[in-house]
Amino acid sequence: MKKKIGVYVCHCGGNISDYVDIEKVKDAVRDEADVFLVKNTLFACADSSQKMMEEDIKTQGLDAMVVASCSPKLHLNTFRGVAQRAGLNPYNYVQVNIREQDSWAHSDNPAGATEKAIQLVKAGIARAKESEALTSMKIATTNAVAVIGAGVGGMRTALGLADMGTEVYLIEKSFFVGGRTAQWGSVAPTNDRGDVLTAGLFNEIQKRSNIKLFTGAELIEKTGSVGNFDIKVKIHPRGFDGTATADDIQKAVKACPVSTTDEFNFGLTQRTAILTPQKGQYPQQPAIDKALCNQCGACQKINSAFQPASTNEEILTLHIGGFVANTGFDPYEPAKGEYGYGEIDNVITLPQLKRLIELNDNELVFKGKKVKKIAYIYCVGSRQDDDEGKNKYCSRYCCTSATHTGVTVKNKYKDILNYHFNRGIRTYGKAELIYGQASQQGDVFLQFTLDSIPQVERKHNKTYVKVKDILTAGKTIETDADLVVLVTGMVPRENVKLGHLLKIPEGRDHFFNEIHMKLKPVETVIDGVMIAGTSQAPKNILETLNSSMAAAAKVNSVLTKGELSLEPTLAKVNPGACTWCGKCAEACPFDAIVQVDNEGKMVAKVNESNCKGCGMCTPVCPTDAIDLDGFTNAQIGAMIDALAEL
Amino acid sequence: MALIQPDLTKELKKYGAFDFNACYNCGTCTSVCTLSTEDNSFPREMVRYSVLGLEDDLKSSLKPWLCYYCGQCTENCPQEASPGELMMSLRRWLTAKYDWTGLSGLFYKSWPLTVLGFILILAAELGFAARLHFHIDRIMYYGHYFEMFSILGVFTIILLPNIIRMWYFTILKRKIKAPIKAYYTAISDLVVHMFTQKRSLDCDDNQFRWFEHFILVIGYLSLLFTTVFLNWFETHNLFINILGYVESIVIFVVTFDFVNSRIKKNKEMNKFSQPSDWFFVIWLFLMGVTAFVVRLFIDLNLIETNSWAYLFHLMILGQWALIIVPFGKWTHFLYRSFGMYFAKIEELAK
Known part of the structure; x- marks a missing residue:
């Protein structure tokens, strides 16, 4: 119990004192038990006020302090700092919010606001009385990070971390690194090639001895908390070990009797069970698709490096300090019949067109027909309304990519005509120049709203797109097209397992959620777990790399000091009262409560590095055996008593 | 309903029009034009019809004749799409369309x-x-x-x-x-x-x-x-x-x-x-x-x-x-x- 409490009531210029009668508040609490001094300040946060408080603590020997001012979001740490500098434990300081929660909210009723301020300050004093000195706990950390996903983003994160001296485990689910970017030819706005970008990053990765790359690998287990995670990584057998000439690989591919659609070309071509690395995919070694392979052994007969029967799955146990999830996106897959997709055979998606461009050197041919007119329909799978789907967001990359693709096809092939059916072109930043270029070269832009979307139909053996064009005063404009390209947006990659394992919260759009879009853009509520790239929102390559490097810096800044101090506001169990019913463990969202044996009795124990001090556990305990430091039952009870006393 | 006719867009260029595809439909040309009115608004509409190649709409329009080419539209066009010169070219093209002999078009081109x-x-x-x-x-x-x-x-x-x-x-x-x-x-x-x-x-x-x-x-x-x-x-x-x-x-x-x-x-x-x-x-x-x-x-x-x-x-x-x-x-x-x-x-x- 604290006996010498200092109370400071702030005017906040006039923000508080214009509505709350400060003198009345002071008078009302002056005679509260254990209140040693009551003062008012024009601005409590001003340097001079802070110095005065420090003096008071030192000279008067205050053992607790209350400041009634603004939201703790703003100045809790300011006044905790005052306490600390004056030798008072920061957790003996209590902030009372009489601005956001009082003067601003009740500016129409000054008398009521004053009354409320008095109650709030009294409750604060009651809490301060029960406050206890707390000290942060320090834990040692491991400077090693698991980067999940080896696309351009993941590779850049790995390089950034490696160069800061962090040990990196780069974990890639597929048998090749490169991700989506390896699939693109020319990319906006600089016209460099996607496969060249991934090749450069892969070469750099190979030069770093502190990056361990695992392909065909999957995170299967995680325990521990920030600074010290223990993880298990499953490495799937590649089915290829040794060397084979390009000729042998060709022969093996030909000999393989099974086939399926090739994901790398978004279904434009077929592949066998032998996965051969494409341009921009690394390592440049084949692998066997186990799910497809029928174990016929034909490839092995050509070269013994092919081992279709190999089952040597490997499980690695690693000790790391943090994660960066850079798991990327999938292109939106239009529903059957959405703008004729899947029903009219020359309706394809933008990613498919980008592959088609890579597969056609001299002239653009689709299904044996030369392509002259291309109609692009924008915002497919983005900016949807309620009837259409759940993707309310703009996918950011698509306007730029579609106009850029228009420019690319026009430059690469002769006599191409591009028609862009859009909902307003958003080629933001430097990409605006691409839009200009597309217009200059004669691309036609037609604009529609969601009320009247383009209609794609087949007649006279041709595919037609028609739309009410708002740029032509709502006139219905029609064109035939050899290719209708749906400019599809981004959706997060199917990653339910990983999301659950790392407990990364998802938004309504199913992308991973950061803590704060602006202030904490790559951190998640799970300490030590960062997110980057298109796993968190649609992004272009530049934005993906920005966030990837930000995540590298952020996770490194947590681990590089070698130790970590934890907030001392943690749950603690009184083993004497605990009867282990398990309710607290069920309530804990962070898996921080475990069952332990305490002198022959099973009781709950809090893993302090996992506990966030959220307080979910305390109200569910039937025996009051669990309490939260800084928000103890005694403190909360005393506050309620003070508020109830009228 | 009107069909886009890219050939007409090309054809207009033979009559002197250029760069009008660069138009992004801001309407600055129409707003600075002192002759354009609510009932007879141009040149943006004409630019749009030309970009799409809507022959019937262009051929039936009197608007090109209502423009006296002061050049304000071209001077103010943020895309440098030269709407004024397009209007001029449309007048040439219309002259050719009106001419039953077809010789006008040949001589212009x-x-x-x-x-x-x-x-x-x-x-x-x-x-x-x-x-x-x-x-x-x-x-x-x-x-x-x-x-x-x-x-x-x-x-x-x-x-x-x-x-x-x-x-x-x-x-x-x-x-x-x-x-x-x-x-x-x-x-x-x-x-x-x-x-x-x-x-x-x-x-x-x-x-x-x-x-x-x-x-x-x-x-x-x-x-x-x-x-x-x-x-x-x-x-x-x-x-x-x-x-x-x-x-x-x-x-x-x-x-x-x-x-x-x-x-x-x-x-x-x-x-x-x-x-x-x-x-x-x-x-x-x-x-x-x-x-x-x-x-x-x-x-x-x-x-x-x-x-x-x-x-x-x-x-x-x-x-x-x-x-x-x-x-x-x-x-x-x-x-x-x-x-x-x-x-x-x-x-x-x-």
Whole structure:
């Protein structure tokens, strides 16, 4: 119990004192038990006020302090700092919010606001009385990070971390690194090639001895908390070990009797069970698709490096300090019949067109027909309304990519005509120049709203797109097209397992959620777990790399000091009262409560590095055996008593 | 419903239009245009139709004729899409569309063809003069008849049917139901605009250009009247003689200034001259100069020994009357005023 409490009531210029009668508040609490001094300040946060408080603590020997001012979001740490500098434990300081929660909210009723301020300050004093000195706990950390996903983003994160001296485990689910970017030819706005970008990053990765790359690998287990995670990584057998000439690989591919659609070309071509690395995919070694392979052994007969029967799955146990999830996106897959997709055979998606461009050197041919007119329909799978789907967001990359693709096809092939059916072109930043270029070269832009979307139909053996064009005063404009390209947006990659394992919260759009879009853009509520790239929102390559490097810096800044101090506001169990019913463990969202044996009795124990001090556990305990430091039952009870006393 | 026609967009470029695809539909051109109104808003709409190649919408529009090319739209266009020059090109294209013979389009798109026409006319003239043994009196006698018959012929065979076609495209095909009375009421607009181009005064800072153009039109029409009906080259009436001199001086002075400003490109409207523009101003200038010289030689009794002067004048006259008037830029004199006339009828029909 604290006996010498200092109370400071702030005017906040006039923000508080214009509505709350400060003198009345002071008078009302002056005679509260254990209140040693009551003062008012024009601005409590001003340097001079802070110095005065420090003096008071030192000279008067205050053992607790209350400041009634603004939201703790703003100045809790300011006044905790005052306490600390004056030798008072920061957790003996209590902030009372009489601005956001009082003067601003009740500016129409000054008398009521004053009354409320008095109650709030009294409750604060009651809490301060029960406050206890707390000290942060320090834990040692491991400077090693698991980067999940080896696309351009993941590779850049790995390089950034490696160069800061962090040990990196780069974990890639597929048998090749490169991700989506390896699939693109020319990319906006600089016209460099996607496969060249991934090749450069892969070469750099190979030069770093502190990056361990695992392909065909999957995170299967995680325990521990920030600074010290223990993880298990499953490495799937590649089915290829040794060397084979390009000729042998060709022969093996030909000999393989099974086939399926090739994901790398978004279904434009077929592949066998032998996965051969494409341009921009690394390592440049084949692998066997186990799910497809029928174990016929034909490839092995050509070269013994092919081992279709190999089952040597490997499980690695690693000790790391943090994660960066850079798991990327999938292109939106239009529903059957959405703008004729899947029903009219020359309706394809933008990613498919980008592959088609890579597969056609001299002239653009689709299904044996030369392509002259291309109609692009924008915002497919983005900016949807309620009837259409759940993707309310703009996918950011698509306007730029579609106009850029228009420019690319026009430059690469002769006599191409591009028609862009859009909902307003958003080629933001430097990409605006691409839009200009597309217009200059004669691309036609037609604009529609969601009320009247383009209609794609087949007649006279041709595919037609028609739309009410708002740029032509709502006139219905029609064109035939050899290719209708749906400019599809981004959706997060199917990653339910990983999301659950790392407990990364998802938004309504199913992308991973950061803590704060602006202030904490790559951190998640799970300490030590960062997110980057298109796993968190649609992004272009530049934005993906920005966030990837930000995540590298952020996770490194947590681990590089070698130790970590934890907030001392943690749950603690009184083993004497605990009867282990398990309710607290069920309530804990962070898996921080475990069952332990305490002198022959099973009781709950809090893993302090996992506990966030959220307080979910305390109200569910039937025996009051669990309490939260800084928000103890005694403190909360005393506050309620003070508020109830009228 | 309208089908996008990329070929028409390409075709318009052959008439001098360029860069209009760059338009991003901001509408700045329409908002700065002092002639554009709520009912008749341009040039953005015309740019849009041209980008999409909507032939029927363009062919039935009178709007290109309502523009007098002050160049404000082009100067203010953030995309540098030159809407003013597109409007100019649309006028050329419309002229070609109205022309039932199809020759206008050929001449607009190909200057060598125009030159070939000029040469053929020169050859015919020389052949004719040779048959008359280069006897100057007889050549001038037939020359005068040529003037009268060419005016009558060109008007009835070419221009009148073309104006009827213009009416068909812009009024009848659009199903504008105008009472007969409207055709009568609107005649005053036709006459006023034909002789004064009053509308172009609404373009910003256009008084001087309007004045020059105005006296050129009056000078040209009255010289036509003076030579054809008052027979300037053979008159002994002092008043008519002096009148002819004044008119020809007006023509070559004003056209000299026009040629000069097209060379200097000092105004937006002068920056992009097509061969058809050059032929028009230069031939008009030469007409003024040669008519002046011919009459001067007559007065100084030099024409007998310098019959080349009249032959040159007759050549210019023939090329003018048989190519530039029926198939070239001269027609804008008619279509502009009929454009205003039909626009008025459309307004009265509402």
